Amino acid sequence: MKKATLLIYLLFLAPQILMAQNAIAVKTSGKGQPILLLPGFATPGEVWQQTAAALPGYQLHVVTYAGFGGVQSVEMPWYDKIKTDLVQYIQANKLQQLILIGHSMGGNLALDLAASLPDHVSKVVVADALACMREVMMPGVPAEALGYGGPFIDQMMAMDDVAQSSYLDQMTGNMISKPADQAQIKSWMQAADRKTFVLGYVDLLKLDNRPILPSIKAPVLIMVAGQPFGPGALETMKKQYLALDNKEFAFAADAKHYLMLDQPEWFNETVLSFLEK
Template identity: 45%
Template structure:
């Protein structure tokens, strides 16, 4: 009985600690118009370092990192809704009245969330290989209600040993960039991610469907997509998913996978600056 009490106390302490951890971490640099740089899943805010270094004009850049990744303490589930809430809380706390957003992948989903929840505050949005509903592409016809934390797939993922995790992370990284020099870094970020955050956080993302809310957008939006695996198919997917977003431009990066800023950096910086400065 004593051992059971100690175990329960340790579990409660762990849960309380997770509840108190921040969901987002921010790093601010520069001065001028505010731009939020939101990374993708498992990716720290530092993924934007080169992009920020290549900005033209005067901007206050705010890089965001997420709990559970890159050595940052994990939080309780649900993960993604808590990230979104703390982003909105941060904007209000810092009294930021107007801002633009650059979001990659999951960061693009968060950018869409902000642009629909506080549309009057968002000036411009740049979505980098991001979709409003991943589930529609990956699991066609599956409703959000069918996506649960407790599933055979999630259980299997949580039980993987270190070598299996490393192999999966390497395969995923190779599928996300053509830049072989960046593969070890992407692999490292995936391997070092908190396991529960990796599994259950991704489950959160599969539930999200922002397509109906896109009609609330007021911000001018640039959508940058990767041409891999097929340019025509990719463009069709973007046009279908963003049908409700009226004020948009869709531009596909040549010879690029998911991490466009790694595969076509100079092209990416050019698109970024041209859109932000016009």
Template identity: 35%
Template sequence: MKPILIRLFAIAAGLLLPYAQVQAASPPAFEVSVSGHGQPVILIPGLASAGAVWDDTVARYCGQRQCHVLTLAGFAGVPAINAPLLPNVEQQLSDYIANNHLAQPVIIGHSLGGYLALKLASDHPRQVGKLIIVDALPALGATQLPSATPVQLKEVAGNVRDRMLAQDAASYAANQRAALATMISRPADIARVAAWGQNSDRVTVANAMADLLQDDLRQAIARIQSPTLVLGTWIAYQQYAPRAAIEQMYRQQYSALPGVQLAMADTARHFIMVDDPDWMYARIDEFLKE
């Protein structure tokens, strides 16, 4: 398989409440938009995406639930922080759940947001309710070489980060749009997500991408106690590998997670919530009823 899944995550992309109001001791690693009442749901967008990518999902689910929609620092106009983003998001999100007395919230994460949901649930299993992972993998950097060592993954990640930072502005923007054209079907949606990417801090994006590529949660996810639904995609990559091969790759990466449910979309690209929300909602509805 070509490095399609690495490319896939390269640009994965209301009333804002700065997390600094909750945890002033650390630079705020995300902003939160809160709406609705009832069972808590936390929604985490992907790399260089705004929380607004979940607007339709919030409209569907947050009449009788309370949605907490994150936009991460450095993404889509939110100020960047001078600290490693992903570890700070994880710790501050754990603190946010505790400080706001959110009882085992449902967590929905897309792409990088899905990775963060898995990491949080692995490290803080008692804090997390049901997990819904939208097209994310425990070890993105290992998709081409399942037996990759930590040293190899770090080398791949460093090369990707260096290439992202070395591009001039025009090339960086063009590569963003080219990548998004493989992830989203409609031009208007591509333009919307691309605008978030252009309004993101490039150093933050490159460093977060590198951290995502070099981490490997394939064994850590065995600690997750939450029922987990994984929604994958494949149609954008059918010229590189058949559906069965891509599905098998997902199953292998999630093999250590007991009881995980996997569904593969036949009608949506990486941004499933944008390309075919009805397909996604049908799977989520059934999962939340169980």
């Protein structure tokens, strides 16, 4: 009797355990052609709230990653687990003619998915995402040189609340214009799992989407923020995406990295225009 009771318990508990191990959480709403909304690093799916409201007539799948937005963290390598779970999610839900909209790291994921699932993906929007961040931030440094240990990693992991607050103030100030939006993004980052926040960023620095660009057949819109680097930001993006054939660029001269928060009307209009072509 005890064995039977234990078996029933495990059968009901197993799906919950599997869900807890997933590297993504997805909230779905609406009906129509599916859109997968992929946020940037350390921000939950709520960052897409204004964009989602401007996309009636679509079925929206809003993603939050493990370690952020209250989703249980997973072991490293983190990015690869997210990519694997997204592929499985798209296949399991039979999402066809799928539109991918990704900001920053979400843009990298969108490119990976477009290359991995060409028969599922119809269009891609990449919002201010470098194909290889390391090449711009650490030119000449190979991915193999980056790891999950070292003095800088130890310092970031040991950072106290005061030091982290100051660090995040500087980070959000560089990436977002409006104080209210800066405060919101900062609060999400403060709530993030520290290990994911530190080591997940190493995964991003190791990432290089450039080799997969020639294999992407879906049309891609690359949206570029002009601040704080000016027109040079667009030139950098053009170099990064040289190997991508079916692409177009949209440049927001006065926006910072979080384009959809800095210039929501321009962002939404540009996206809708691209989707309706």
